[in-house]
Amino acid sequence: xxxxxxxDIQPMGTPNPRSVKFLTDRTLVEVGSADFRxxxxxxxxxxxxxxxxxxxxxxxxxxxxxxxxxxxxxxxWTTLSPTIVDVLREHLMxxxxxxxxxVDDHGGEQGExxxxxxxxxxKQIRPAVAMDGxxxxxxxxxxxxxxxxxxxxxxxxxxxxxxxxxxIEARLRHFIPQVQSVEAV
Numbered sequence: 001x002x003x004x005x006x007x008d009i010q011p012m013g014t015p016n017p018r019s020v021k022f023l024t025d026r027t028l029v030e031v032g033s034a035d036f037r038x039x040x041x042x043x044x045x046x047x048x049x050x051x052x053x054x055x056x057x058x059x060x061x062x063x064x065x066x067x068x069x070x071x072x073x074x075x076x077w078t079t080l081s082p083t084i085v086d087v088l089r090e091h092l093m094x095x096x097x098x099x100x101x102x103v104d105d106h107g108g109e110q111g112e113x114x115x116x117x118x119x120x121x122x123k124q125i126r127p128a129v130a131m132d133g134x135x136x137x138x139x140x141x142x143x144x145x146x147x148x149x150x151x152x153x154x155x156x157x158x159x160x161x162x163x164x165x166x167x168i169e170a171r172l173r174h175f176i177p178q179v180q181s182v183e184a185v
Contacts, residue, residue, distance in 0.1 A: 007092040011081045014133040014153035017074035019059070020081060021133030021153060022067045022088055028098045033063040033135045035151040044100045047091050054087065056080055061134065061152030062098060068133035068152035113178050114141050120175055121148075125168055129154060136168070144180030146172060 008025040034045060037059050042048035048060040051069060057080075059070030069084055071077065091098075118138050129136050134154030139147040148168070150157070157163075161184075169182040 007089055009085050009088050011085065012133065014068065014157070015159050016070070016133075016153040016157035018072075018156065019068050019070045019133055019153035020077060020084075022069065022084060024065055024067070024088065024092070026092055027065060028067065029062050029064055033061065033137070033151060034099055035062075035135075035149075035155070036060045037155075045098065046096055046100075047088075047098050050087050050091060051084065054080065054083055059152075059155065061155075063130060063135055063152065066130070066133065070153070070156065111141075113176060114138070116176050117141060117146055117172060117179070120172060121168075124171065129163075139185050141179075144178060146179055146182045147185045148182060150184050 010023045012021045012023055014021050034048070036042040036045060036048045036052070039049070039052040042052055042060065045060070045062065047067070048062065051057050051060045051067070056071045056073065056076045057069055058072045059068075061068040061070075067088060069080075071080055121136060121138055126136060132153055134150065134152035134157070136154065137149040137151060139149050141147070148164070150164075154163070164182050164184055169179075172179045172182060
């Protein structure tokens with residue numbers, strides 16, 4: 001059933017000065033997230049295509065109830081933010097698809113360590129990172145090293161290295177002795 005009321009969209013700053021999180025009262029992605037870093041990469045997202053058509057947009061990250069947009073410079077937000085809200089509102093009111101095809105929910109075959117890492121990421125880390133307009137996806141575990149992909153506002157954020165080392169690596173090492181380090185890929 002189509003939701004015909006005007007969508008509520010709230011721009012929110014993130015720790016990354018080049019990224020703004022646009023929180024909405026609508027579900028955009030049921031499970032997982034989608035990260036688009038070039039206009040060519042967004043063929044499965046009509047919404048991301050529209051956002052990339054705007055000047056200065058260089059990244060679009062879609063998650064459950066927010067979109068994080070990354071601009072090419074941090075001084076663009078005065079004019080860019082209202083335009084993004086308009087595009088989001090128009091797209092949601094038209095009831096057009098957000099994504100077509102499968103969403104990355106960091107699935108795949110996994111062992112005991114991988115299962116524990118994903119559980120800690122999902123329950124303890126990803127919700128906190130989502131509050132800042134980003135996400136962290138599990139990529140792999142090999143030779144004691146957890147590989148993670150920083151997305152949304154976290155990709156390219158000046159504090160992402162500190163987040164990885166002081167927050168995520170420390171937490172994973174505390175609960176999983178096999179983890180020796182964490183690296184971004």
